[in-house]
Amino acid sequence: MTLAESSYRAAPPCVLVFSGSDPSGGAGMQADIPAISALGCHPLSVPTALTVQDNVSVFAVHPLDAELVRHQAQALIDRFRISAVKLGIAGSRANAEVIAALIRQLRVAQPDLPVVLDPVLANGKGDNLSNDDAARVLEPLYALATVITPNLNEANRLCGAGLTPARQAARLMARGCRHVLLKGGHGPQQEDVVNRWFGTFFQSEHVEEAVESAHWSWPRLPDEFHGSGCTLAAALAAELAKGTPMRNAIAAAQDYTQHALNTSYAIAAGQRIPNRVPAFVVPSAGENHD
Template identity: 75%
Template sequence: MTTSYRPAPPCVLVFSGSDPSGGAGMQADIPAISALGCHPLSVPTALTVQDNVSVFAVHPIDAELIRHQAQVLIDRFDIRAVKLGIAGNRRNAETIVELILQLRSRRPDLPVVVDPVLASGHGNRLSTDDPAQAIAPLYAVATVILPNLNEADRLCGGEHGREAQAAILMQRGCEHVLLKGGHGPQEEDVVNRWFGPEGAGASWRWPRLPDEFHGTGCTLAAALSAMLAHGLGMRDAIDAAQHYCQHALATSYAIAPGQRIPNRVPLHEKSFAGEYK
């Protein structure tokens, strides 16, 4: 039998919580990153008790266990991007920052994608500390942060306009901001707005689908980390990640009443990784 080994894919280091329902968190990150031609290296930050509607409990992993898991991976593999989901508490976030600074001592331009998850889609907290305070250490290492409109209001204050909120996040250290319109005021379309350095920016408008989905933000952030690991520039990476995410939602499925599960492994011949590399 002959072999047809594929070239080594870029590795993406993922820090996120474990969702036993398989819809969000690490269980969303791994298939999305794999579908886009990268290899996910996964470090769980918290164990959650949840289904496709509610989060019932969050149990953060010990910070030193997170460090040990990640250090073994950092010492062995060439990591091309990092994706951050929930940290579980502030101590875990501080530990993750230390690990990223270590990685950046070797690869200064390492892209770091931060999904600032403060609560589930139904408002359940996802940190044992104050969620907004728990993620504060991550601003300084964020290449791009992806808050939805509710999260932007929580992090920056709802009295500020969207451009002002993006400016606040950039002043805190985030190089790029992608404000997502999927949660918040229910307009007819979803409008996602990118703000970058030196006035860079763009917006995208997507049809608002009629249902609710489990792990949409995780899917988009994971897809963006994969596109950046492939070496795409920020605008192209954001564009490609959104196309992938929109397709995952449009072809989603239901495993029970409640939020639908995005289809992160497209069952057709179109290769998103091949198209956008």
């Protein structure tokens, strides 16, 4: 066996990603790919839309044709074993319906295939990320989600404002989502970020509430970040692809994301870019590797 052959790593789990392309490199597919790779998995990437955006504004969204989305994914499904699916923006209702059909196809052979749904409705500024009604686009995907990861703004839009987190989570679970990770990054700025995991749905004659399984509190950083939600959802998909139990997967994904935010960088004024790629020290030219 040669030195090169002995250095080969075992095949990593594959995560099938459906998300939009962000030319600024901060969010969407450009966030998903490095996050999944950094956590030891291989991303299989199917773009659903091309966006025109920078680290502040979304100027346009161009959904890809639904048949093209299907064809891209089917070629991957036919060739590779998929260990998890990560869903970002679908771009259109037609794309969401195609993606739902593909997931159902995968689950014929893999009933427990993890699916992470990041219900991205808009960027941090509030610019829409779908030409259709972004909330309606998600409807075919709820029942297929192992875990959905809305921030507070998204939860308010999907479930209604003024509800407790437990009631919001219950409304999402009633649509078919098995687990809800309600993120607190868009909460009151004077408070810590509290992320809440709901894994049990309770329904009585008069009350629908989800039961909080765990919560995590993080110091609120002073800046805004481009693609933090994508990073967390992609990291969670990677952990679930490796077989990590849900509680541990959520904790590990948050640890990774917090580190990416703590070591973020600015390429222009506006939102900072999370640092998703661990540093690699290049050996000096004179170093001996015999």
